[in-house]
Amino acid sequence: IFVLEISFLVWWLAYLGAWTVFRHGYVWRGVVMAAVALLVNTYYAPNPVTGFLVTFCIVALLLLAWANLITNRQRWRTFRITFSQDIGFDFMRTGLLYTITIITFAFVAPSLGRNAWFHRVLAPINQRWEETTQEFNRLYEGLNRQERLVATGFGRTLSLGGARNVTDRAVFQVQTAKGRYWRAVTFDEFNGRQWTNNAEIEVEFEADGTIPVIEWSQRKPLTQTVTLLASTGGVVLAAPDVQQSSLPILGSFMPVLGAEGETEASAEVSNELTYILARTVLEVGDSYTVVSNLTDITERALREATVDYPLAISTPYLQLPDDFSPRIVNLAGEVAGSADDSVYDRVKRVERFLRGYAYDEAIEAPGEDQDPLEYFLFEIQRGYCDYYASAMATMLRSLGIPARTVSGYAEGLYDEETGIFVITERDAHTWVEVYFPAYGWIEFEPTAGESVLERPSGADLPEPSSIPGAPDEFDDFNDPLIDQDFGGIQDLPPEFLDGGIFDTTFRPSTQWIVVTVLLTLAALVGGWWLMRRRVWQGPDGFVLEPPVLVYERLIGWAQRLRLATQTGLTPYERSAILTQELPVGAPFIQRITDIYVQFRFAPRAIQGGESDGELESNWRQLRPVLLRAWLERRLRRGDEPRKPH
Template identity: 30%
Template sequence: MNLERSFRLSSIVMVASGFTGLCLTGELPLVLIILGFVALVVNVARLGGSGGEQFHLDLSRETWNGLIIVAFVFFWIDLLWISGDLLQAGVHFLVLLMVNKLFTLRTRSDFLHLYAISQMELLAAAALTVELWYAAVFIVYLLAAIWTLLLYHLRHEAEEAQLGKDWGTRPEDSSRTAGLITARFFWSTNGIALGAFCLTLIIFFITPRIGVGFFQKNRAELIRTTGFSDKVDLGVIGSVKQDSTVVMRVEFPDEKGPLLEQVYFRGAAYDVYNGRSWANTFARRRDLLLRSDGVFHVTNTVSTRAAATGLRQVILVEALDTPALFGVPFVDSIEGNFRVVLADGMDSLFLRYPPASRFQYTARSIPNRVAPEDRISASVRYPDPILEHFLQLPDTTPRVPALSREVTEEARTPFQMAVAIKQYLRGNYRYSLDVGMSASASPIEDFLFTRKTGYCEHYATAMVVMLRTLGIPARLATGFLPGEWNDFGNYYTVRQRDAHAWVEVYFPHSGWVTFDPTPSEFVSAPNPVWTKVGRILDSLRLKWDRFVIRYSFRDQIAVAQGLRNQTDRVREEASVWLATVRRWVTELRAGVVGHTPPYLWPLLGLVAVGAGLVGLYCLVRNRGALRPGGRSSRLQSAEQRTIVRLYSQMLRLLTARGISRTVSSTPLEFARSVTQEWSMASRFVDPLTQLYCRVRFGQKALPPSELRQAKELLAGLRTVRR
């Protein structure tokens, strides 16, 4: 492929990569996508013909400029009445400019304008998305941009030094430039791109984070969740149990693998059940105190939890339509990029408003454990506020209390009763999402005595009601199960289908303890290959979000401290190593000096100096052979001085004949002007100019025969009269 075709193809790839980034954001209308795609395809098709005339739109420059004005007017209409957003309107205008410029690529400035448009498209795509695919688009754009700019420079130099054609025309003598585009040149360019990419990464990680995205698009489409408002109807969680949308990803930095025990990510809890829905009468929220260490601390009412081991979790939450903050119960402290954290009377945590985009925070939880006293104590005394709020029951038939007594007949303690009810529900009822709306006045009685089929809400609600009929305080909790463990990234991927409801039972010495009466759901085994691929991609997405999108000033400080600590460690190790070497040298010298004749050291010094002088002589003697072509720089310099001197004499001779070269004209342009003004001199001026360009710009060495030819051409020019 010759230089011209390679240059145009790389330009198209560069522009197409920026345009692809915009298309993948999903913010471009279909008509603009089609328009841009057609313009790119037409330019690719032009490369196959002699000049692409069959695809050329025969419009004047004034017409295309008029279309730009129309596009600018449309930009204001779009901004004020259609999209109403500066970023979106600007993106639409960019695409129209790109299409216009793709059909008017004639001059050098046209290509430069097109490159600027493609770069703005890439920046706009960065403002419109935070997805992982942007990394691939950026790398492709970087490779294409470096390749294109190098070819742009080579094309310009080739025309100036050898081709002698106007910029807008295709070169006819492609044989002189075809050899430039080689595999070695390709890999050299990729090496430059790799170096530029590494430099870009360094600049990215050391540039201070200001945390302000003036053109960042706020995501308005939040993921809809159920079960976390102040009131929840029975059956709402079942509607999302088949939704695979990711809602959060949870890491446990202090753990080396998946947790050995079952955990839950709690979002809300409810105390009042009216027979068809749950409500939270402790919904009034208070601000948590932000301590000096930047951490919000939650005051725990049960002192035994403080003695337990904290479980740290890093949670990346997608943009949900709820302000609830999730964590393993019960959260003791929370830290994140937010100013306010609220807590209600049910130990649930919230932001003031639902976030507009995904966010990350770190939570430390104190896992609840059943105290030994609560396991064996048959007579317990509950606090009055607990009895007042967590024994409420709806109107039920005597069948529910009777069933509760029957199930717990052999239990002697409240803890044993809770375990007996949990095992009874797990062993005698079938889990199914295919449960219609119950026409019964009491859906739980319908579940317990008629259908005996349901999902987590039915199981949890039934257990709470049965415990309360026995005088044991209990409440309903909602949140998510851990979901799928990603062994490539060491985190849990939590989806909508992992939404869950369970029971929290109160014990005097332990506080609220989690019980889950819902049996395990049967899930068909997915394709292992696609599952592994999906986990790898999801792990890459998490790392992209963590180390690129959410790389903050705090992270930079942590990296700087880590580098300083590592530098101090290396310095200490180097000092120890140097001290050891010095000790060895001292011991060696002491041992050698004591057993060698006194003339040995001067003799060794003379041998070392002599070897150095011999090596230096060989290097100086062979320095010419180390250069490409084996020619010394002195000879090349002499050739350059000779041809430059001859060309300067030609210019002085032409000036004396009334033809002067202007500062702005190139050697080839001046040769063409001489042909127009003095045709008889062209047969001497043109060849001499070509020889001059070969040496001056092409860095070519002239053989002695061509040097003699140059002198003869100058002598012949002296004989021509004007």
């Protein structure tokens, strides 16, 4: 039923689109209906279908160009404006180039503000603008003006408010092998409207000193060189978890249990770095190097992780306000599924659920009497990263899963030539980290505006005994394999020989073969139809005046017969030449010319419908004469002996 309904919807959209375009000339109506359907499918499609969208945009813009040409041709004929009959080819060629340019720019433009090369090109202009702004501010210090809000500073609190006010101004760049998040601060306590970092342990470290971090499993060191392009308020930005810095820093720590996930009674409590400030003033253009212990974990490891949360983790990271919304608790239970499933699977369900909410940076702030999370989840159902992350962290906490929000920056734009990530104000971001015993804090991305975090599955390779036909075990593992009798290929199981791993024959998909054949046939039929219209009917359009249409057909045949092709000839002069060459069709040629001249030049032009029947009758009798003359000329040309070179 679903396939039938979709097929009917597609047919109906195509029918209405064709009707509005070819019957009434309303091109935009036909295009918009199909565009809405395609955009909805593009947004919700499980697999990328951007190619269909690009193809549709090209065809739609070409259709608009063609419709504009037809409208202008009708207007030119109405006002007796002469134009070339071959204008269609030139017009559509230019339209195609314009279309490709527009679509290319549409895909490239959003990322220009985050492109490192683009920033280098604009650097002199930006510098001059900053100097001009500073000079203006110096001359008019007394003016009361609104301060510019920026997203380059992070403190110990994060409030859920209204619209974000960020720009594409570059903040810093990072030279490193890989990156996903540049952490600034983690939050543990939530009071219903605001997150807070309650780290009370502060320790100073000298430059290049080693920072004691917990040795979580499945981590790899990552070196990063950060160069500031704007002020960051002294916050040291880096991938988690920082274990060394070239700057002297002040670190804020929270207590956390050891990496092996021991019980609270037997474990030794360690501290975790949650916020870093530089102990020196960081100026624009300064660089520093940090080494982080970056997670490199698999999905399998996360699914098999235990749930033995130490008290140092469960106490701060399961905290919720006393009046926390029961609606959100119920929603979390419905979305996460059975408590018997792994923590990782339940977390991923909540993440996928929240990514279904619309991303919107221009939302209004919730009222004083409104719960911000209920406002996001149940009322407006749209928002930005602060709301996504807050909703996910609190929903997981209500399920007994330790989680926290983290603020910093998303990865930014990577320049492959220089190996540098360029991060702008717009990349300021908040995400979620979930605690897994022995593996530490693992990042998750609930925000719809960001790409999904992809991790390796970690699935084990099949054991030797799982190979069909192989023995369960060898008598002596040290025996040379060459002494084993495996037989020949003919002794292999059928599943290996019939489409198995030894089947290297390329078999293209049947669907692709059918699609290719249908597209080829459609191209051939379309080409034949266009040629037929050009040969038999002349120029096309929505509605053409019959005198002009029939006369243009006549002139088109004259050009194919190489008659009356001189420029500057009047209609009657062309008619005389054609009549002399085609005496059989003389009366029809003369009458068609008379009607055309009267329509174009007479004080009282022929009105539509007055001579349609006569024109059609004359053309119907003249067309076989023209075709016969054309064939005779073609045959005569083929019989002519070739001149020797």
